[in-house]
Amino acid sequence: MSFLLRRHSGAALIAGLLAGSTASADTMLSIDASAATPAPKAAALRMGSSVAPNGDKLGANARYLTRNGAPWLPVAGEFHYSRTPATQWEAELRKMKAAGIDIVTSYVMWNHHEEVAGKFDWRGNRDLRRYVQLARKAGLDVVVRVGPWAHAEVRYGGVPDWVVNAMPTRSNDPQYMALVEKLYAQIGAQLKGQLWKDGGPVIGIQLENEYNIDGPGKGAAHIAALKQLALKAGMDVPYYTVTGWDGTIYPGGEVTPVFGGYPDEPWGTSTAELPPKETYAFRFDTRVSGDLGAQTAAHAPGTAETDKDVTPFLGAEYGAGLPFMYRRRTVVSADDIASMLPVQLGSGVNLMGYYMFHGGRNPTGLGGTSMEESTLSGGYNDTTMISYDFQAPLGPDGQQRKVLEKLRPFHLFLHDFGARLAPMTVRKPDASPATPDDLKTPRFAVRSEGGRGFLFVNNHVRQYAMAAQQATQFSVKLPGQTITLPATPVDIADGAYFIWPLNLDLDGVNLAYATAQPLALLDQGKAGVVAVFGASSGVPVELAFDAALAPQLHASAAQVAVHGGRALVSGVQPGAGAAVTVQRAGKRPLTIVVLTAEQSQQLSVAELGGQRRLILSGQQTYVADGALQMRSAGSSKFRFAVYPPMSGQPKASTAGSQAALRAASNDGIFQSFEAELPARDLKATVTPTRTAQEAAPVVIGGSAKAAVQPLPEDFKAAGTWQINIPREQLRGLDDALLQIDFVGDIGRLYSGTRMLDDWYYSGYQWQFGLLQAGALLGQPLTVSVLPLRADAPIYLPKEARPNFAGQAQMAAVRSVSVIPVYQLRVTP
Structure with a gap:
C-alpha cells in the first residue's frame, strides 16, 4: 500500500492557512451525508434464548447486532477443528484471539463423525465439545455450522457416502431427515451446557450452506424443518443463520442471511485472469458481491435480497485467502485481501466474517478413503487430498502470514470503534463507478450518524492498475457543516486503501478529521486516554481539532496552525512517541500516538x-x-x-x-x-530416488467441463526424492517447518506409504510442520512430484508459470529447507 504525493512543507502549509487561503485541489471528491440517520427498525428475526445466566444479553435489529443493549460489530473467523490436531487447538485459538477475532466459526462435517452408519466418533481431533470449551477459555464466542451439507471442499459436501448412495439429500425426504435428526441430536449432546443460555460461548447455529434449491420439500420448507430439528436437539441459541448469496432461499424471520466475497474464483473454469471482482467495489444497493461458488443454480432472486431492509448486513465468508483448485490455482497477496475491508465495512457490513482464517489438513477416512472434494466422487472441483491451506492468515501449522499483519489493524479498529460504526448508515458519493471494471472513477464511501462518521477509500483491485487520484481532497457534507480533507491535496496511488475518521470523539475531545486510521483506545483511568492511529504509507499526517483547543495542543515535533475554525496539527512524524497531547483544565490528558504503517501491522x-x-x-x-x-x-x-x-x-x-x-x-x-x-541450523539431505516419466495428458471433463485432476494410476509418472531430517535436531523447538520448493503439477509428501501432505504447484510456498508428524520422522520422508505438462489447460499466475524452454513437461525439487520456529515465554 503506497501513495504518491504532492508534497508541501509544514511551514508553507501553515503560511497558506494563516494568509486565509486553503490549498486548492484539482480533484474534489464529494459526498452528501447530511440526511438524518433513521432509527434502526426491529429485525424480522425470531431469535433463540439470548440471556446468559450472568444477565449478559445478545440481540439484533435490522441494522446491527447488540451486546447488552449496545451496538456490537464483531470479527469472526473460520477454523475447522477436525482439520487440525487437537493438541494444537488451544494455542491456535489464542492466536486467533490475538489476531483480533471475536467469534470462531466451524463446520461440523458429518462424514468426519459418522463415516459408518450409526457409529459416531467425537474423540481426539473430532472432539467438538473440547474445542468449544477451549474457545471459551481463549475468550472467543462460537458459531457452529451444523450443515448437514457444508461444502467446505469436502467429499459430498460432508454428507457420508452411505447417505448419498441410498437416498435423496438436501430436502425433506423422510429417510434423510431421520438421519439428520440423529446427527443434530449428537451435535446437541456435544454442545450441552456450552450454549449462551448456559453461560457457554455458543451464540449461533448456521443451517445448511449455499442453499438455493426450491421445489416440494425443499427451499424455505427445508430450512424451516432443519431449524425445528436443531431446536429439538437442544440447540437453543440467540442467532440462526444461513448463507445469503447466489439466490439463497429460506423462511423469512426464522434465520438471518450472512454474506461473503472472494477476490477471485478458484472454482471457475477460466485459464486466464478474471475481470475485476465486485469485492473491490462499494455496494449501495445489494449485499451480494458476485459469484461465491454455489454448486446449485438459482432461478430467481433469493430471500436475502428481499429481506435486506429487515435484517442486519452480516458477513461470514469474506475470503481471508483462497483455496487451490486443480484447474485454477489463484495466488492472492496480503493487499488483495486487506483492501476488501474498507469496501465491505464502507458498504454496511456489521459482522466481518472470514473463511478461512486458519488453514488445516483433511483427515484420512477409514481404509485410507480420500475425504476431499473431487471429480472422482462427482464433485464440481478437484482439491488437494490432504492440504486445506487456503492461503489463510494462520497456516495449517499456526504460522503467521503477512495477510494477518495487514488485517489486524482493521480488527483493532473494529474492537475499539466498532460500536460507533455499527449504527452508521452508508452514504453514496456524488459519483461512483458504474461497474466493477471502471478503474478510473474513485472508489469511496462514508458511513455516518448525525455529525460523526468514517471515510472509506479503496484504490486497489487485484491484478489491475487503478488510476491514481491526483491532487485529491474529499468534501463530506454533514448536518450543519462540511468537512474538507486533507488541507493539503494528495495523489492517491494505485494500491491505496484506508479508513479515516470524521468528528471522532476522543474522551470529550473532538477530532474533526485525521489522515490516519484509528486503531485503538487505551483508557488508563486518572492517568488519561491514549488514542493510537496508524499512518497511511507516504501520506503526511494531519490532525484537525476545534480551534478553541489550539492552546491546549502540545506537539513538540509538529506544527499547530489555526484557520477557519480548525486547529490543524501537521508535520507529524509517525512513530511510537506521543504525536500530540491535549491538556485540558480539570480534565485528564489525551495522548495521540500515530504509528508508522509498519508499526501498525506489528x-x-x-x-x-x-x-x-x-x-x-x-x-x-x-x-x-x-x-x-x-x-x-527462522530467527532466534x-x-x-x-x-x-x-x-x-x-x-x-x-x-x-x-x-x-x-x-x-x-x-x-x-x-x-x-x-x-x-541459533539452530537445521539440515535436510535430499536424494533423488526415481526419475519422472512422461505424464499423461490432462483430461477435460467433470461437471465443470474443465481440466480434471489426474487419476491415481497417473502418478506412476511422478519423480521422487528422499528427504532425511535427523529428529534430534528438532529438540527444544516449538516447531520446524519443512519448506519444499518444487516445480511440477502435484507434489506429495510421504512417510513410508502414508501421505502426510500434498500441494498443487502455484508459486505459493509449501510448508509442513514437522513436529506434528512425531514418530513418523523415524524414517526418511519422500516427496513425489508429478510432472507439469507445458500444454496443461490450467490457470497458473503468470509469475509462477515456469519457462519450459521447449520441454514438454517439468518435474523438479529445486530446494528443501527446514526453518526452526523458536518460542519465548514472557511472564510479567
Missing part, C-alpha cells in the same frame, strides 16, 4: 499483567496463562515493546529453561525488551 492489544496493554513486535505474539507467548520462524532474535510499562522486570523462558531478557532502548512511549536464543 501492533496487538492484550490483557497482560492484569492490564490492557499495547504490544509492538515483529514476531507472532499471543497471551496464554497470563504470559506473553512469542514465536519466531526476539524484540517487543509494551505500553503501559510493566512495573517490574519480566522474566523469559523457553522449553522449560530460563532465557536472558534484557531491557532495550525505549521506543517512544513504549518500554522495549530483547532476547536472543541459541
